[in-house]
Amino acid sequence: QVAESGGALVQPGGSLRLSCAASGFTLERFAFGWFRQAPGKEREAVSCISGSDATTYYADSVKGRFIIFRDNAKNMVYLQMNNLRPEDTARYYCAADAGWGSRVQAMCLTPYETDEYDYYGQGTQVTVSS
Numbered sequence: 001q002v003a004e005s006g007g008a009l010v011q012p013g014g015s016l017r018l019s020c021a022a023s024g025f026t027l028e029r030f031a032f033g034w035f036r037q038a039p040g041k042e043r044e045a046v047s048c049i050s051g052s053d054a055t056t057y058y059a060d061s062v063k064g065r066f067i068i069f070r071d072n073a074k075n076m077v078y079l080q081m082n083n084l085r086p087e088d089t090a091r092y093y094c095a096a097d098a099g100w101g102s103r104v105q106a107m108c109l110t111p112y113e114t115d116e117y118d119y120y121g122q123g124t125q126v127t128v129s130s
Helices: 105-107
Strands: 002-003 017-022 028-038 042-047 057-060 067-070 076-081 092-096 124-128
Touching: 002 092, 017 028, 017 092, 028 067, 028 105, 042 067, 042 076, 042 105, 057 067, 057 105, 076 092, 076 124
Parallel strands: none
Antiparallel strands: 002 017, 017 076, 028 042, 028 092, 042 057, 067 076, 092 124
């Protein structure tokens, strides 16, 4: 399973680090992705990272502000979010899926239903507001 944490209320321009704790499986075989969904909007991919060589993909809306990284030894994947904007407000979800190799852009952009991922979390709320 995967479990997200770290969401909070933060002012515009602030930073947050989201964490995704994985358990029950070997992280190296899985690519991870962060997705978000705001009320009334469709889910969108934020960033994905491969299991082996740490290839990354970022949505244009977060490129240069967000960083995805993983610590396989600690069974953790992180999303460092800097210079947050009100439009980043959403519930953020962590997903893990095997079989993508380094094709993380494909993982991020393939419109899977949540139950099609090997693991999908319950989400953590991020609110950016003054």
